[in-house]
Amino acid sequence: xxxxxxxxxxxxxxxxxxxxxxxxxxxxxxxxxxxxxxxxxxxxxxxxxxxxxxxxxxxxxxxxxxxxxxxxxxxxxxxxxxxxxxxxxxxxxxxxxxxxxxxxxxxxxxxxxxxxxxxxxxxxxxxxxxxxxxxxxxxxxxxxxxxxxxxxxxxxxxxxxxxxxxxxxxxxxxxxxxxxxxxxxxxxxxxxxxxxxxxxxxxxxxxxxxxxxxxxxxxxxxx
Amino acid sequence: xxxxxxxxxxxxxxxxxxxxxxxxxxxxxxxxxxxxxxxxxxxxxxxxxxxxxxxxxxxxxxxxxxxxxxxxxxxxxxxxxxxxxxxxxxxxxxxxxxxxxxxxxxxxxxxxxxxxxxxxxxxxxxxxxxxxxxxxxxxxxxxxxxxxxxxxxxxxxxxxxxxxxxxxxxxxxxxxxxxxxxxxxxxxxxxxxxxxxxxxxxxxxxxxxxxxxxxxxxxxxxxxxxxxxxxxxxxxxxxxxxxxxxxxxxxxxxxxxxxxxxxxxxxxxxxxxxxxxxxxxxxxxxxxxxxxxxxxxxxxxxxxxxxxxxxxxxxxxxxxxxxxxxxxxxxxxxxxxxxxxxxxxxxxxxxxxxxxxxxxxxxxxxxxxxxxxxxxxxxxxxxxxxxxxxxxxxxxxxxxxxxxxxxxxxxx
Numbered sequence: 001x002x003x004x005x006x007x008x009x010x011x012x013x014x015x016x017x018x019x020x021x022x023x024x025x026x027x028x029x030x031x032x033x034x035x036x037x038x039x040x041x042x043x044x045x046x047x048x049x050x051x052x053x054x055x056x057x058x059x060x061x062x063x064x065x066x067x068x069x070x071x072x073x074x075x076x077x078x079x080x081x082x083x084x085x086x087x088x089x090x091x092x093x094x095x096x097x098x099x100x101x102x103x104x105x106x107x108x109x110x111x112x113x114x115x116x117x118x119x120x121x122x123x124x125x126x127x128x129x130x131x132x133x134x135x136x137x138x139x140x141x142x143x144x145x146x147x148x149x150x151x152x153x154x155x156x157x158x159x160x161x162x163x164x165x166x167x168x169x170x171x172x173x174x175x176x177x178x179x180x181x182x183x184x185x186x187x188x189x190x191x192x193x194x195x196x197x198x199x200x201x202x203x204x205x206x207x208x209x210x211x212x213x214x215x216x217x218x219x220x221x222x223x
Numbered sequence: 224x225x226x227x228x229x230x231x232x233x234x235x236x237x238x239x240x241x242x243x244x245x246x247x248x249x250x251x252x253x254x255x256x257x258x259x260x261x262x263x264x265x266x267x268x269x270x271x272x273x274x275x276x277x278x279x280x281x282x283x284x285x286x287x288x289x290x291x292x293x294x295x296x297x298x299x300x301x302x303x304x305x306x307x308x309x310x311x312x313x314x315x316x317x318x319x320x321x322x323x324x325x326x327x328x329x330x331x332x333x334x335x336x337x338x339x340x341x342x343x344x345x346x347x348x349x350x351x352x353x354x355x356x357x358x359x360x361x362x363x364x365x366x367x368x369x370x371x372x373x374x375x376x377x378x379x380x381x382x383x384x385x386x387x388x389x390x391x392x393x394x395x396x397x398x399x400x401x402x403x404x405x406x407x408x409x410x411x412x413x414x415x416x417x418x419x420x421x422x423x424x425x426x427x428x429x430x431x432x433x434x435x436x437x438x439x440x441x442x443x444x445x446x447x448x449x450x451x452x453x454x455x456x457x458x459x460x461x462x463x464x465x466x467x468x469x470x471x472x473x474x475x476x477x478x479x480x481x482x483x484x485x486x487x488x489x490x491x492x493x494x495x496x497x498x499x500x501x502x503x504x505x506x507x508x509x510x511x512x513x514x515x516x517x518x519x520x521x522x523x524x525x526x527x528x529x530x531x532x533x534x535x536x537x538x539x540x541x542x543x544x545x546x547x548x549x550x551x552x553x554x555x556x557x558x559x560x561x562x563x564x565x566x567x568x569x570x571x572x573x574x575x576x577x578x579x580x581x582x583x584x585x586x587x588x589x590x591x592x593x594x595x596x597x598x599x600x601x602x603x604x605x606x607x608x609x610x611x612x613x614x615x616x617x618x619x620x621x622x623x624x625x626x627x628x629x630x631x632x633x634x635x
Contacts, residue, residue, distance in 0.1 A: 076552070077554070080551060081552070083550045084549060084550015085550065089548050089549070091630070096545075097546070098542070099234070109549040111224065112549060112550045112551040112552075113224075113550060114224040114227075117226065117227070120227075156549070159549075
């Protein structure tokens with residue numbers, strides 16, 4: 001079943017009279033349980049495409065459907081609800097909230113989705129256990145290594161049982177061994193049925209995807 | 224979700240405790256002063272209304288100004304008795320005050336007040352009903368004054384009732400026949416005079432223990448011309464008397480006094496109510512001024528708080544962007560920030576008001592403190608205001624917040 005369908009997607013930025021086209025007539029379908037890798041040079045628009053797919057940014061023109069329903073005309077609040085319910089995000093620089101512990105960071109998306117406190121806590125602990133960090137639940141991000149922070153971020157991305165996880169250079173800030181660990185974790189999640197859309201420079205990681213795309217001059221080409 | 228937002232806001236307050244504590248304390252101080260001012264205003268206004276209703280234009284005072292030295296008092300006891308007879312419904316809370324200085328051990332000089340008082344003075348001013356006191360030979364004295372009247376302490380300066388002064392400085396030569404047997408000095412406590420709501424203006428703030436109450440009639444034998452100015456006849460027209468009747472009455476009294484002593488004295492008449500009320504007006508004016516200053520201080524707290532809110536917002540834009548990516552709506556994020564900013568100042572303000580309320584009730588006697596629900600509500604609203612306004616100043620920032628730009632910038 002098609003989860004996400006992007007058709008003729010265009011994203012451009014206007015700077016005075018000059019228009020910079022980042023994405024040009026991009027088309028992409030993501031199925032349930034899919035594993036898609038998007039590669040490309042720095043500044044080619046990979047992150048922009050990921051943000052559009054994750055409903056964090058809007059298309060300039062084109063159509064974006066989520067489970068068959070168009071989302072282009074939805075307001076910010078509805079898009080936020082969609083992000084909370086259907087998507088999980090993993091960022092290159094982890095983006096954990098410094099003031100919250102690992103456990104509280106994992107709880108955050110559930111809190112915004114209105115999950116009751118007891119269930120929230122139980123599920124967050126379970127997710128931390130799943131990424132091997134149950135013993136670090138009370139640690140603040142500053143007390144965790146890069147690899148541990150990224151694992152907390154993955155647990156957070158899984159909090160609301162998303163249909164798809166968007167990972168933007170998830171291993172980009174990590175050393176080799178930590179990168180490998182995160183890579184395995186993501187691949188394992190995909191194996192368990194969660195769709196994975198990965199933006200990466202890492203050819204080795206991209207090669208593990210079921211489908212790989214390259215973004216060149218604003219066009220998305222399947223490899 | 225509300226529970227989560229409140230919990231997270233409390234968590235953030237704890238994480239930025241020092242900043243919030245300072246603003247909570249500032250708000251507490253500002254609200255405490257404003258609460259005190261409002262409560263004083265309210266209590267004074269209530270007291271003002273009560274006094275006005277009670278004594279408004281029916282209590283008058285006749286002050287005496289000497290035209291030339293005279294051996295005759297402005298109003299002798301017989302004349303006073305005639306006035307009482309003429310106005311049986313009126314009360315004459317009348318007294319003449321003499322100041323004396325004495326010592327108990329020869330090293331420390333103490334001040335005392337001798338009050339030659341009428342029956343009505345005891346009844347109206349001190350709440351003590353002792354008919355016939357003004358012509359009798361009983362005196363009531365507090366603390367050291369009793370020792371002076373009984374001759375145990377030495378008089379240094381002033382004039383004592385003849386019989387009582389005998390053992391003190393030997394001025395008993397002026398002894399009056401009526402008091403030949405001496406005054407029977409009773410402890411002031413026997414009067415049960417706990418209430419001194421309005422009193423002779425020479426005695427404001429003088430504790431009862433420094434006072435001796437003497438029969439009015441005992442004053443006249445020792446009258447001295449230089450004491451004429453001490454006369455202050457107070458007249459309170461009886462229950463049911465209206466202001467017009469009171470004015471007519473005081474005019475008649477004044478006529479009699481001019482007839483009896485007009486060659487030597489002239490008289491200044493004023494409403495006692497006005498004098499008392501002007502005192503309360505001063506308290507109200509003071510409270511208003513302090514309230515305005517506290518309001519300005521609170522406004523500066525608001526500016527500071529708004530600046531801190533802006534800094535917190537700027538520092539946390541990335542966190543907001545992340546939360547937004549995780550599914551938080553902007554309104555929810557704004558709610559979080561609003562709670563975080565407004566709660567500490569609200570709590571500070573409420574604590575300030577509560578502490579101030581306790582202090583006022585414990586320490587302020589005049590005017591009697593009355594707590595008003597309206598004042599409490601106003602204090603609570605004011606306590607909430609700085610935080611709410613400071614947080615609301617962030618609203619445009621939240622409206623413009625583009626999470627994706629924050630993330631992009633951070634990534635770059």
